[in-house]
Amino acid sequence: MRRLFLPTLVVALLQTGPISQAVGGAVPKYPVDALPAALRENAHAVVRNEEETFTVKSAARTVATMRRAVTILDEAGADYATELVYYDQLNTVSYLRGTVYNPAGLVVRQLRAADIRDYSLSDGISLANDGRGRAADLRQPTYPYTVEFEYEVVSNNPLFYSTWHPQPREQLAVESSSFRVITPVDMPLRYQEQRLPEGSAVVHTQEGLTHVYQWQVHDLPALEEENDAPPITEQTPAVLTAPTAFEVQGHRGTLTSWQTLGQWTYDLNAGRDELPPAIKARIVALVQGETDERARIRKVYEFLQANTRYISIQLGIGGWQTFPASSVAANGYGDCKALTNYCKALLQAADVTAYCALVRADEPDIRTQFPSSQFNHVILCVPLAKSAKPDTVWLECTSQTTAFNYMGGFTGNRHALLLTPAGGKLIRTPRYGVAENRRERRADVYVDAQGNATATIRTLRTGLEQDDFSMLFHNLAPAEQKKRVADVLPFANFNITKFALVPGTSATVPSMVENLGLTLPNFAPPSGKRVFMSANLLSRWSSLPAAVGERRADIWLDNAFAYSDTIRIHVPAGLKPESLPTPVKLTTAFGSYSSQIQTLPDGTLQYVRQLRMPVTRFARTEYSGYVEFRRKISAADKAQVVFVKTDS
Structure with missing residues (x-):
């Protein structure tokens, strides 16, 4: 499960009181003086114990539980004393608990229900977004201290399984972290291990009608930031997981290849590209007499930019299924899926075939060897079928200012999943090298x-x-x-x-x-x-x-x-x-x-x-x-x- 840190604004709004006295019994837990010196070196915080369990109940339901205790050594590690647990229409938070321990390992505070704040996680440009977060802040005025959080999330969105990153930041040491996945025997887990220390490979057992997969790491020293290095998550241990079969709000699919993931997404959006007759007629008139295919595409793209604007709409299955093209035509707005689907429909009216493509924007490229849902954006791919020389036009449909056939640093130089009637196909977006930059x-x-x-x-x-x-x-x-x-x-x-x-x-x-x-x-x-x-x-x-x-x-x-x-x-x-x-x-x-x-x-x-x-x-x-x-x-x-x- 991805670790979520509180945004600065949320942290500022959460004001917890000072610690004054021990609570409960006197049994020490996580005493700071028990930390090995090697784990304190270069560290702002140390993960004392992390136990994550991901249970697949069915193709349509998963349950994730987390218990994480972190010793905060100084102010630079204070973010680890906060927790933000995401939920929405497809994800429910069962509980969120928290405890603070003093340097001796004695309980000095426990999180109360009144301390947990509930926030909308709207991005500020969404017309409708059901994303919310339950936020807790257990930061203390003096160091060191230890915080422990526990929570459970029940999900009806099993397209996304957990990714285990036990060491997600620099200056963070790990004393112990474990990750366990439990699945039905007829739903074997797909996983990919990355950079695991020796002896940390999966332990796979069968318990009755379930498979159990477990990983553990111990005593990972803190890493310092190095100049011109990849993100820390590309350097530290990780396990990626994904389903073989899934169901989201009644829409079943398989995820055994890029082809099957693309097929599910294509079928989910099929038939939603019908345009009103008046819009069709406008496009036909717009490109009438234009014989050059690229010029026709440019005219349609400029029409799209002049007549639509981007507004995100993320509700339930709406994260994957587009609003119909007729809705965009009537309202003049849509999210990335809707605007890309609309542009595809406009081009079809101009006798040009185009395909939507999933891409991970503004982040490192996807892991191409592990088919899974790694995307956060949709763009349009337009093969030039009638061009003398094979070529492709790429369109960013959410921007009113992005240049024609330009992906930029947002979506260029990476892979995308082309959605075709025959399923998904990985292709590369345009490369921008020394000649272009x-x-x-x-x-x-x-x-x-x-x-x-x-x-x-x-x-x-x-x-x-x-x-x-x-x-x-x-x-x-x-x-x-x-x-x-x-x-x-x-x-x-x-x-x-x-x-x-x-x-x-x-x-x-x-x-x-x-x-x-x-x-x-x-x-x-x-x-x-x-x-x-x-x-x-x-x-x-x-x-x-x-x-x-x-x-x-x-x-x-x-x-x-x-x-x-x-x-x-x-x-x-x-x-x-x-x-x-x-x-x-x-x-x-x-x-x-x-x-x-x-x-x-x-x-x-x-x-x-x-x-x-x-x-x-x-x-x-x-x-x-x-x-x-x-x-x-x-x-x-x-x-x-x-x-x-x-x-x-």
Whole structure:
């Protein structure tokens, strides 16, 4: 079962009183001094004991119970003294209990029913969302102390089985954690073990008419965060589980492959793409005379964006079954399923065949070798059947501003489950690599005799590099856009004299142009007869610390990219360059880097920096080489131009 931590807002609303006295008997439990020193090292908290049991009652019903005791060592571990248990129309919380123990292991407080708060977990954009949470806060003012929570959730949504992550965060040690799954003999468990310590593999037994699967881990030391590492849940032990058969509100399915999961989802939504005749007629008229298939798709997509908006509707089976296309046509809104289904229907009216696709958005890619429900979003895949060259158009149907045929960092570079009449099929969404993700900057810097400067800067960003700036442009007023940009400028003293974000005209991926004017007081103050100035205006990279001991995690970089900076430096006649940085050129497995500065015929200095990082994953054994690559870049980026005064 996934561990849910209280949102900041919920925590702020839960104010528990101070601890004053022991409650009940004096039998110690979880004394802090019994903790081995190895588990305290680098830890903010230690899981003393965790027992999770997941019982499959039938294809339509499961019961999950949790008992978890955590010793909180300091303020940074205080979140572990809170618990948020999710429930909705398909999930019911049977009970939620909690106990606080002092350092000696004596009970000092027990959670009362009046202490448990009930909250709507609406995301703020849902028209209807039955998600709620029961929240408890047992944080204490002094450390250390131990909290123990117990709860049970009965679910009529067995499409999702538990995933066991006994060590879900850095700086969290684990003394003991166990996971048990009980299933009927005719419903064998599907599971995948990941990174389990030696001796922790499944113990599988049969007890009467049930199968019992059990895992245990002990004495896992806290892990520290490492630079450029994957999420901690990709590094620590885990067991994924999934059903072979399930039933959600009368809709039965099997989950033995991606094909069967896709078939259930496709059948659940079949026949819900009928459009009103008036809308059909509008689409036919919209594309009339347009022979190019891609152009017809674009016209339909722009119609969708102009006439609908995204509003989430999550009630019961509505998490998987779309509202009919006729409902979206009448109301002008829908969730991701409904808007994608509606766009599919509009394209069908335009004589274009499209398929809905499930995807896990804004998170790491799914585990492709373990068919299971790992998705949280729906997009549209449109094969170009009539194109001379095989190609595919992808559409994000929930956004009124996302560019045509662009998935971005939200859903690009990952797998999706295509929903077809023949069932599900895993395919890849578009890849955005070094050719698409570019940042090209040109700047002119004018320095006066007192060392003050002005700068005009034009930055073109494309592909994933422009995603954040596109969000700024479409969601914030210009004044707020300017403030956000100012917050990340690397100058101690500056004023923005000009600012504008403008969508670019890149043909293959969207782009954004940022025009910036700056005044930079005291940018290069004179030091006697000399002036020292960094030619690298905005693109300095920092070095990384060497690994302490053996590197644990592989190197995971966010995205491949290419950066280019051309900076022209204009100085008054009384300054002449005395010393220029040595040109640097690096070619490594991690990428390539070059920087050089030269004097142009008119006396202007021109600095050119190029950085290409085409690969994003490296083995942990390569970390020392990566650190050296970053160190050399950092040193080159800090190199200064030295000017000398000639008019004194």
